Every structure is written in C-alpha cells, then in structure tokens.
Amino acid sequence: MSTHEPDYDHLLRTNIERVFSERDPAQRAKVIAEIYTAEPVLLEPNDIVRGRDNISQTVDKLLERFGPDFAFVPVGQANGHHGLAHLTWHAGPKNGPVVVTGADVAEIVDGRIARLWVLLDTAS
Template identity: 45%
Template sequence: MAGSAELLERMLQGVFNEPDPRQRAAVIAEVFTDDVVFVDGERTVRGREELAATVTGLLAQGPGLVFTPAGPVRGVGDLGMRPWRLGPPGADPVLGGLDVVQVVDGRIARLWTVLDG
C-alpha cells in the first residue's frame, strides 16, 4: 500500500502539475478513493470526477505556473501533510499553502488545502 509521502508526490506531479486531462484522470484514479472529498477555502467537492473538474479549473487560472514542494512530508497515523508553492518555473512563488491528506487503504480519501496568509 502507498504511504502519504508517495501519494502526496504523485498528487502534486501527476494531478496538480499535469496539463493533459486524460493523464491527470488516470493518476486521480490511482491515487484517490472513488468518494474522495477535497476541501479548500472556496469549495468542497466529492468524487473523482468533481475533483478532476476542479483541478482543470484551477490550472486554467494560472497557465504556466507549477507547484513545487516547499518542505518535507510530515505525518502521523493516516494523515500526511506537505507545504507547497505555486509560481513560474525558477521564479518567486505567487501563492503557497499546505496540503493535508487522509490515507485509507493506500489511497487519498480526504484532501484539505490550506492557503498561506
């Protein structure tokens, strides 16, 4: 079973940094449970399809921006967390935050994104 460190890395690179919707959907199917719940400051979405649509919308808001890890994965029990930054490659970030995941049976069942500031 995958642990939170591996899942957070796959999520960042294969979902939030993946421009191709088909490839992104394939990684979502591997990494997230069918009934995943994603919560950020603006929305709560349920299920893989809603998650995919939300990520597509988020990526459209910042074309050319990439997510990069901003620290190590930390965790306890079935929870994992990792800070990240968003910005143009090689430039200062425009946004940062923290992802917190709950892992159930080797997949992310819950994802909370807390934005900095």
C-alpha cells in the first residue's frame, strides 16, 4: 500500500484559479487535461456534469453569467488524505464584494480529480 499523498492544495487551487476562473477555453482545456481523470464527474447542487469537455462548458456558462470581472479565490489551504480533499473559496467581482462562498470536495485518483463536489454556503 502506497503512503504517497498527492499535493491536494496544488490540485484544488489549480482547479479554482486555472479552471473555474479561466476565461480562455483552450487554456482551461489544457489544465483540465492535466488535473482531471479521463472521465471526471462534477457534482453541483442542481446538476451532475460528466466529462472534461462538459465541465469546461459548464465553467463557460458560469463565467458568462456572472460577468468579466467575476473570479473564484481559494481561502486557506486545501487539506486531505487517502484520496479525499477539501478547499474553501469565495467568489465575486475582482476587488469587489464577495457574492458567494463555498467549498470543493474532491475524490483524487492517481493524483488527479475524479469527482468534484461543489458545496455552496447558504445565505444567512
């Protein structure tokens, strides 16, 4: 049994900064190919998205909906063990107010994201 743990912080930060905040689809596709398994699954509160291309299209729609200055920002450091990782984040216009907060929880297989649950915090 291997005791080697992947760099959970690198994987989840890269996902937030270079996938979910990346507006160039070609750049995003390269990063998705690097950090996601061949057949990843994205689980959102209202949808299940399968496959790298569909994940990229979901990000396109999300960024288009929120406008050109919207970005996701990691909060703190990701932690994980035995193939499960967690990272909190917030999002909103760059240099503007936080619009939404949440967390990503990922199943990591062979050093790549296999499944990603996007958990949104409820408004208080």
